Amino acid sequence: MITTHHKKLYEGKAKILYSTEAADVLLSVFKDDATAFNAQKRGTIQGKGAMNCTISSHLFQQLETAGIPTHFIEQLSETEMHVKAVSIIPIEVVIRNLAAGSLCKQTGLELGTLISPPLVELYYKNDELGDPLLTLDRLLLMKLATSEQVAQLAAMALKINDILTSFFQECGITLVDFKLEFGLDHNQQLILADEISPDTCRLWNQSETDPSRRVMDKDRFRNDLGEIESAYQQVMQRVLAHSL
Helix, strand or coil, X not given: CCCCCXXXXXXXXXXXXXXXXXXXXXXXXXXXXXXXXXXXXXXECCCHHHHHHXXXXXHHHHHHHCCCCECEEEEXXXXXXXXXXXXXXXXXXXXXXXXXXXXXXXXXXXXXXXXXXXXXXXXXXXXXXXXXXXXXXXXXXXXXXXXXXXXXXXXXHHHHHHHHHXXXXXXXXXXXXXXXXXXXXXXXXXXXXXXXXXXXXXXXXXXXXXXXXXXXXXXHHHCCCCCHHHHHHHHHHHHHHHCC
16 A cells, blocks of 8 residues: 555556665556557456456566566565565567567568567667667667576576577467566666566467457557456466466
8 A cells, every 4th residue: 555655656558666665665556558569559458457466476476486586575465566676677678489570570580470589679668769679689789688687687687588489388379489588686686577468468269269369468458358357367377277
């Protein structure tokens, strides 16, 4: 619950971060707001904040158990979690297992084309510039991270992909692609931050073959497919049913 002890530090498209009485702990509050196409499309998904908070909490715990350090501390309520304070690296790491979205538009690859080994892409986290795709040389030129950190980011992302792909497989869901964000904690350790949810992952229902009906993620909002809340709800139910 937000009190006078909490000072708003940052408000993004999907979450608000507040300070707490502990300097190295933040309160992350998930919102129902929905955006797409770099916030050119805006709307609300009823109950999204609660569903994404719960899904993220359980997936972070799955990853922690598998040896991935994350910023997650505890879920406090349906929409709130305590997280470790980190300095976010302004790079979005995207892992692609199947061709979809911008990759299809930019390369002509057919939707659903298997990508093996998985493709690791790095994007500059900057809304004003449209989150552009980066080359390693550009990333180093901009001093967004060191070459060692980039290698660590890619290695951690691929390990996370292995863990999540197997987990979602147990849920009857295909992990098509997803976005990760990382930060440095007070010990300068690289840890996973942000969230893992239908907002940041493309997820396809394995029991559906229809290209529209199988979608269980924010593409339902992006592409006006309808039944958005029920898709998120189904992901949450499956994640809870298969969590530790």
